[in-house]
Amino acid sequence: MLKLLTLTALPVGFLTVSWAATAGQKGKVTGNAAKGKALFTQTCAPCHSDTSKTANIGPGLKGLFKEKKMPATNRPVSVAIVKSQIQKGGGGMPAFGSKYNTQELNDLIAYLRTL
Ligand code: HEC
Numbered sequence: 001m002l003k004l005l006t007l008t009a010l011p012v013g014f015l016t017v018s019w020a021a022t023a024g025q026k027g028k029v030t031g032n033a034a035k036g037k038a039l040f041t042q043t044c045a046p047c048h049s050d051t052s053k054t055a056n057i058g059p060g061l062k063g064l065f066k067e068k069k070m071p072a073t074n075r076p077v078s079v080a081i082v083k084s085q086i087q088k089g090g091g092g093m094p095a096f097g098s099k100y101n102t103q104e105l106n107d108l109i110a111y112l113r114t115l
Contacts, residue, residue: 035104049061057092061112
């Protein structure tokens with residue numbers, strides 16, 4: 001049964017990713033959540049959970065964009081503020097400066113929006 005579920009889940013995941021990529025070309029979705037997830041796993045996951053709100057080194061980011069306020073600083077949640085947190089860091093989080101280009105920042109945001 002579990003095997004069957006896995007087999008049917010795979011094509012659905014694939015379709016979702018291709019849809020996101022197509023929509024991106026049309027300008028509706030600027031970030032690619034699948035790419036953002038890979039970046040998040042590499043860089044953010046050691047300090048941030050993406051599956052809970054429980055703090056690790058930094059606050060858990062599950063549901064970030066469903067909240068009104070940022071988990072650590074209580075600033076309003078917005079794309080600009082989250083991008084600025086990534087670039088400038090603060091409160092114990094390192095600044096990533098120009099590590100990510102605009103596309104990669106948008107990919108990260110697209111992934112954070114799915115949490
Ligand atoms: C070395 C650990 C570390 C890494 C790596 C890290 N962060 Fe953080 N992050 C923190 C800490 C600590 C805070 C809490 C900051 C505070 O208290 O103001 C934080 C806070 C945040 C916040 C909430 C800010 C607020 O205003 O409440 C967001 C969003 C965030 N990080 C996103 C990210 C993303 C996205 C990445 C990857 C690009 C990342 N972080 C990488 C440690 C980290």
